[in-house]
Amino acid sequence: MVAHDLSPSLHISEITAKAYQRTNSILRCFASNDVNLFARAFTVYVRPLVEYCSTVWSPCLKQDIEQTEKVQRRFTMRLHKLRSLLYKNRLCFLGLPSLELRRVQLDLVYCYKIVFGLVNVNFSDLFEFYRVTSTRGHAYKLYKSHCNHSTRSRFFAERIVLVWNSLPTSVNFASLSGFKNFLLRVDLTQFLKCIWLFLYCKDCT
Numbered sequence: 001m002v003a004h005d006l007s008p009s010l011h012i013s014e015i016t017a018k019a020y021q022r023t024n025s026i027l028r029c030f031a032s033n034d035v036n037l038f039a040r041a042f043t044v045y046v047r048p049l050v051e052y053c054s055t056v057w058s059p060c061l062k063q064d065i066e067q068t069e070k071v072q073r074r075f076t077m078r079l080h081k082l083r084s085l086l087y088k089n090r091l092c093f094l095g096l097p098s099l100e101l102r103r104v105q106l107d108l109v110y111c112y113k114i115v116f117g118l119v120n121v122n123f124s125d126l127f128e129f130y131r132v133t134s135t136r137g138h139a140y141k142l143y144k145s146h147c148n149h150s151t152r153s154r155f156f157a158e159r160i161v162l163v164w165n166s167l168p169t170s171v172n173f174a175s176l177s178g179f180k181n182f183l184l185r186v187d188l189t190q191f192l193k194c195i196w197l198f199l200y201c202k203d204c205t
Contacts (some may be wrong), residue, residue, distance in 0.1 A: 006151050008057035012064050019049045019071045027078060030047040035079045042075055047099075054103045055110045060154045065194050069099050070140040100192050105183045107160045108167075112179050115140055130165070140173065141165045165193050 001011040025043045050068055059065050076090040077083055091098060108194040114126060130141040144161045147153040151195075167186065172178035 006052075006154075007061075008059050008063075009064055011057050012059060012067055015050050015052075016067055016071055019046050020074075022046050022049065023071065023075045027075075033080050035082060035094065038079055039076075041097060042072070043096070046071065046075070047102075050099060051102060051106065052080075055156045057108065058103045058154075058156070058159070060159070060193070062193055065100055069194065072096070072099050098192070100194055101188060104163060104188050104191055107156065108163060108173055108183055109176075109180060110156070111160050111164050112173075112176065115142075116173075116176075118176065122123075127161075136165055137165060138169050140172070150161050163188065166191075 001014055002008075003010050023046055024036065024041065026045060030038060030041060032038070038078075050071055073087050076087065076094065076096075079090075082090045082093065085093065087150060110119070114121050114123055119121070127142045130143045142161045142164055144165070145158070147158055154160060172182045173185075
């Protein structure tokens with residue numbers, strides 16, 4: 001769903017409502033004290049609802065980010081023996097990333113596919129390589145254009161450039177699978193607008 005001002009708020013309200021219905025069904029239908037079973041059911045049946053095509057609608061407003069995150073936060077809070085834990089500690093226990101962090105990772109994966117021609121999208125329509133080669137960092141840095149309107153700055157090809165350029169020189173560009181595995185180890189918390197939503201607790205890294 002696309003609003004006249006290109007805001008994703010209506011779309012987020014639609015998908016989160018469907019996600020809540022599905023989480024309620026999971027909690028009613030599964031009779032088990034195994035929280036890992038419920039976490040697996042969430043990643044298979046619920047998370048795709050709130051991540052499908054997120055490169056198009058990924059929210060930038062804090063209220064939209066939190067509304068999406070509440071789906072996972074409320075679900076984990078209803079799991080046996082996890083109610084008393086903080087959200088970041090529940091994620092740590094279950095080995096789950098926050099949904100906000102997942103969207104950043106998905107943006108990076110799609111950027112990788114465009115840069116290396118793995119999808120039918122013309123690279124030059126969205127990006128151009130940074131021409132200065134003497135700067136620090138990896139060899140595939142992208143040029144960051146200036147945006148005069150906030151709507152444009154939220155567009156995928158604009159918001160992902162700083163994140164992509166910040167990847168360390170040790171990033172694995174050799175294969176898509178290697179790149180995905182690398183993203184699981186790199187710290188991207190500086191690009192999260194809800195700072196309290198971390199990938200893992202510090203004690204788990």
